[in-house]
Amino acid sequence: MSIAITTQFICFTVLSLVVIIGALGVVLLESIVYSAFLLGGVFMSVAGLYLLLNASFVAAAQVLVYVGAVNVLIIFAIMLVNKKEDLKPISDIKSRRVISTSICLTLLSLLIRVDLTNVWSLSSPENSIGEESTIRIGEHLFSDYLLPFEVASVLLLMAMIGAIVLARRDVMSKDISTGLPVDQELIEKSSEPLLTNKN
Amino acid sequence: MMNLESIPLQAFLIVSSALFCIGIWGLLNSRNAVRVLMSIELMLNAVNINLMAFSSYIDNNLIQGQVFTIFVITVAAAEAAVGLAILLSLYRNRVTVDMESFNLLKW
Numbered sequence: 001m002s003i004a005i006t007t008q009f010i011c012f013t014v015l016s017l018v019v020i021i022g023a024l025g026v027v028l029l030e031s032i033v034y035s036a037f038l039l040g041g042v043f044m045s046v047a048g049l050y051l052l053l054n055a056s057f058v059a060a061a062q063v064l065v066y067v068g069a070v071n072v073l074i075i076f077a078i079m080l081v082n083k084k085e086d087l088k089p090i091s092d093i094k095s096r097r098v099i100s101t102s103i104c105l106t107l108l109s110l111l112i113r114v115d116l117t118n119v120w121s122l123s124s125p126e127n128s129i130g131e132e133s134t135i136r137i138g139e140h141l142f143s144d145y146l147l148p149f150e151v152a153s154v155l156l157l158m159a160m161i162g163a164i165v166l167a168r169r170d171v172m173s174k175d176i177s178t179g180l181p182v183d184q185e186l187i188e189k190s191s192e193p194l195l196t197n198k199n
Numbered sequence: 200m201m202n203l204e205s206i207p208l209q210a211f212l213i214v215s216s217a218l219f220c221i222g223i224w225g226l227l228n229s230r231n232a233v234r235v236l237m238s239i240e241l242m243l244n245a246v247n248i249n250l251m252a253f254s255s256y257i258d259n260n261l262i263q264g265q266v267f268t269i270f271v272i273t274v275a276a277a278e279a280a281v282g283l284a285i286l287l288s289l290y291r292n293r294v295t296v297d298m299e300s301f302n303l304l305k306w
Contacts, residue, residue: 005204012206016214023218023241027225032233039237046244049214052206053255058265058272062247065272070240070279077283078233081290087230087297100227104220111216115209120257122208128259140266152273159277166284169291 012052018045032078040071057134211252219245232289232296236282243275 003011022042026035043066050059090096129136141149218241225238247268254264290296 008206012210016210019214020217020221023221026237026241027221027229027234032231035234035237039240042241043244046248049211049248050251053211053251055251055255055262055265055268058251058268061269061272065276066240066244069276073279073283074233074237074240077236077286080287081233081296083294083296085295085297088299090299097228100224104224104227107223108216108220111219112213115212115216120208122256123259125205125259128255129262133262133265136262137265137269140261140263141269145266145270148270152270155277156273159280163280163284166281167287 008052011048015045015048015052018042019049032082033075036071036075036078039074040067043067043071054128054130055133056131057137208252208256211248215245215248215252218242218248230297230299232286232298232301235298236279236286239282240275240279243271243278247271 019042022038022045025038026042029035029038043062047059047062047067050056050062222238222240222242222245225241226235229235229238250264250268250271254262254268258264286296289301293300
């Protein structure tokens with residue numbers, strides 16, 4: 001990395017602040033649409049952190065896959081299911097909040113303690129391949145990581161078929177039991193919950 | 200304050216720890232199922248930052264961490280697609296995305 005160290009520090013500080021504050025906004029904001037757009041900002045900042053770590057290929061993949069695919073998918077899901085609904089109040093919500101927050105803070109303090117106290121065996125920067133990382137990733141993917149690479153393609157195919165099977169709406173033209181034609185309009189407008197909550 | 204020649208590894212690790220804990224908090228406290236999926240994405244990103252930092256500071260010649268990050272991104276994309284498809288079919292059956300109402304398998 002040929003950027004001056006001061007510039008690197010400024011970039012790192014800004015990017016990590018955006019990541020942390022954006023992530024807090026994602027989980028705390030009332031409106032789910034704002035959360036989705038903040039999530040896109042968090043993904044972009046994480047890509048910036050990758051650039052600081054000399055990983056241009058992974059940063060590009062992060063922007064393409066997370067911002068371009070996952071975030072857009074989440075926004076589409078919000079548009080499909082975002083109905084204003086009054087959530088049922090939970091009786092013990094206060095104690096739940098307190099317990100989960102304390103668990104998270106304890107985990108955070110433990111992780112930070114490990115981060116700071118452990119002695120990391122850093123390798124010398126002279127061995128660093130720096131900007132050649134894309135070439136090295138390609139070598140890995142087609143030699144020692146060839147099997148995981150191929151399995152990943154099968155996984156993506158399975159996920160695609162699974163998503164289609166799960167999300168499609170099966171509408172038959174005839175009722176199976178009676179043989180009468182099904183009123184398609186009724187299915188489209190059906191708002192009656194099939195499995196209502198009894199309590 | 201500091202006179203270092205590069206950003207310390209610990210800085211990246213602390214950012215990723217904070218991001219991971221925010222993700223867990225959101226996972227435990229969200230009522231909206233879409234927000235739960237977003238929290239899972241946050242946690243996956245925290246893990247990715249960790250892998251990338253280690254590959255850059257400890258394994259900076261072989262960079263196996265970057266290869267792992269590519270695979271994690273692949274799995275995350277597949278997970279998001281399947282998760283949102285499950286969410287859509289849940290919404291079609293129960294007409295809600297409230298996590299508290301998905302209790303069909305609860306004893």
